[in-house]
Amino acid sequence: MNRPQPVEKMIEIIKRLPGVGPKMAERLSYHILKMSQSEADKLIHAIQVAKKVMKYCSNCYNFSEQDPCKICSDMTRDHRTLCVVETPQDLIAVSKVKEYHGLYFVLGNALSPLDAIGPEDIRINELIKRLENASISEVIIATDTDSKGEMTAVYIAKVVKTLNIKVTRLGYGLPVGGDIEYADEVTISRAIVGRQEM
Ligand SMILES: [Zn+2]
Structure with a gap:
């Protein structure tokens, strides 16, 4: 039936x-x-x-009820540091860490040639525009530690360096092949403190 x-x-x-x-x-x-x-x-x-x-914040592309979102409009935060994440869920995970007071940028995706996901699908132009229009002195790349995340990190680092901005990547402690979204606070916190220049 x-x-x-x-x-x-x-x-x-x-x-x-x-x-x-x-x-x-x-x-x-x-x-x-x-x-x-x-x-x-x-x-x-x-x-x-x-x-x-819920709409996208036009600065960071996180979901928000207001534009700019609460994080982007919070003047007590460090507006010179920008943490680049793949998804809004990753942003939530990093935002639980007390050691980080900067701003964010959500790529929305990770590079994946096999799935035909290229630079235009990870908001690279929006990121460049953001960096050109704001006084950011450090970009912290917090993409996942799987192959797509690593490829994305290398690509973003190359682009950001051409703008003469310091680029760092979350340090050791994050499991290889892992998703930031599922990493615990202590691990992310250590990875932020131990971030390394790319
Ligand atoms: Zn925002």
Whole structure:
């Protein structure tokens, strides 16, 4: 017996989410069907509200309810240091570390020739524009330590150096092949303190 069309449609859409395979999409869809109407409405409402109010900060490209975001408009922060991360989730991970008081820039992606992700997909022009228009004296590259993150770090370093700005990369301690998002505070904090010039 085939699944009813509305369920099929829901599975089809949920399946497109990252990390969700067909089995998981089916499980989630039936779970949503079993929810009370009010619980399901809360889920739909939360997605609608977040999609509506969250936008990109035009300075750092993090998601924010305001533009510029709270971090970019916080004058008590060190506006000469810029930490470059791959994703908004990585920014959250680094922002938990007390040792860092500077600003951020979210690339949104990492270079990956196999997936056809090139420099134009990692906001390189936006980064250059930001560096040209602000008095940044150090760029700390906090991309992941996997091959895509390393490739991205080398590329960004090359570009930033042409602007005569100091470039550093998070130091030892981060597991090789790891995702900044999942690194703990102590590890990130040590990696920031031990950052090395590229
Ligand atoms: Zn911002």
